[in-house]
Amino acid sequence: MKKTILAITIALALVLSVFAFTACGDEDPDSGDKDGVTVFASVSDVYRDITGHDFPMAGLFVRGDILETDPDLVEEIDSRVETSVKNFNDDINAVSAKAETIEGFSLKAGVIKKAYQKMNVRYKDASASESDVTALLENIGAAVSDDLFAVDLTGEATATETEYSLYAPDGAPVLALADMWGEDFEKADMTYTVTAETNVAQLMSSGEADFIVAPINVGAQMHAGYKAGNMKHDYKLVNVTSWGVVYFTTNEDGYKARSEYADGVDGAKEFLAQFDGDTVSTIGLAAIPGKTVQYLFEQADADVTVNGSDASTIQQAYIKGDATTAIFAEPAITAVNTQLAAAK
Incomplete structure (x- = not known):
């Protein structure tokens, strides 16, 4: 059993790297062409055109x-997450100022305020997101299970525990919870960790995380592993707060923006077809970004070589001005363009 759990944990570690990025440093301002990163399509928009589902x-x-x-605590936390997300979108000045003070959080308020509308931080509870989550998991070949979703929060509370932990990866996942970060609840003390x-x-395979913001496919695989008897701990999805932080980006000429094509499925397929025969880098090759982009290219019958790369490598390529076309994420895109603009 221990060997099985270890193998699954290692495999899951390979499907991450969705939100992470390296903070921009003090690179030579005279290196590269400095044209910056051009965003010519949102992956979530193209995915919606192709599938009819949100991302x-x-x-x-x-x-x-x-x-x-x-279940009462889960319901209370779920409700607070909804309010936190609302405040993120309604009062970004206050939320970004608070986020800057969170221990372990790497983003500066200036970048957050420039990028927040492109992070697609929205709230849907488990029930409302079930159709979109199920479709995504099916499309990328991940584990799908009806009982993954925490849709019933009405059971009788029998817990004696009063201390809990909540983890969130640096970046958009923390920002969704920034407004509530550090707060305790009526009958529970919460420890928050970036x-x-x-x-x-x-953190999930060991059961150390009581609550955790995780990529949808990772949580789904943990749940599937538990049901198969290969994992000690089960996890259920309470809500979805990240609806697409990844974009088609380039500093090269020759690519047309999604907006230059017709709306709907046909226009999306024409947009994707322009990559036929090309090579594109992506963050999270074995994770949601890479799996989704490969699925989209397949739907358009586009023969595209998709190479995996970590966010810091793509980031540095753009900063140096190396010719790059990549599936890249916010807020790293904004951080790069902010640094390049400051260097001019």
């Missing part, structure tokens, strides 16, 4: 035993 990337998961013994995205699988 759920990450959400809050709760350990299964907590859902059973303390973690590296590469730690998410281990």
Whole structure:
């Protein structure tokens, strides 16, 4: 059993790297061409055109035993997440100022305020997001299960525990919760921790995380592993807060923006077909970004070589002015363009 759990944990670690990026440093301002990153399509928009579904990337998961013994707490936290997301979108000045003070959080308020509308931070509870989550998991070949979703929060509370932990990866996942970060609840004290995205699988497989914001496919695989008897701890999806932070980006000529094509499925396929025969880099090759982009190219019958790359490598290529076309994420895109603009 231990070997099986270890193998699954290692495999899950390979499907991460969705939100992580390296903070821009003090690179030589005279290197590269400095034209910056051009965003010519949102992956979530193209995905919606092709599938008719929204693009759920990450959400809050709760350990299964907590859902059973303390559903009232789960409901209270779920409600607070909804308010936190609303405040993120309605009062970004206050939320970004607070986010800057969170221990372990790397983004500056200036970048947050420039990028927040492009992060697609929205709230949907488990029931409202079930159709979109199920469709995404099916499209990228991930585990799908009806009982992944924490749709019933009405059971009788029997928990005696009063201290809980909540983890979120740096970037958009923390920002969705920034307004509530550090708060306790009526009958529970909460410890909040910003973690590296590469730690998410281990935090879930060990059961250390009571609540955790995780990529949808990682949580789904944890749940499937538990049902198969290969994982010790179960996790259920409480809500989705990240609906697409990844974009088609380039600093090269020759690509047309999605807006230059017709609306709907046909226009989206024509947009994707322009990549036929090309090579594109992507963050998270084995994760949601890479799997989704490969699925989209397949729907357009476009023969595209998709190479995996980490966010920091793509980021540095853009900063240096190296010819690059990549599936890249906010807020790293904004951070790069902010640095390049400052260097001019």
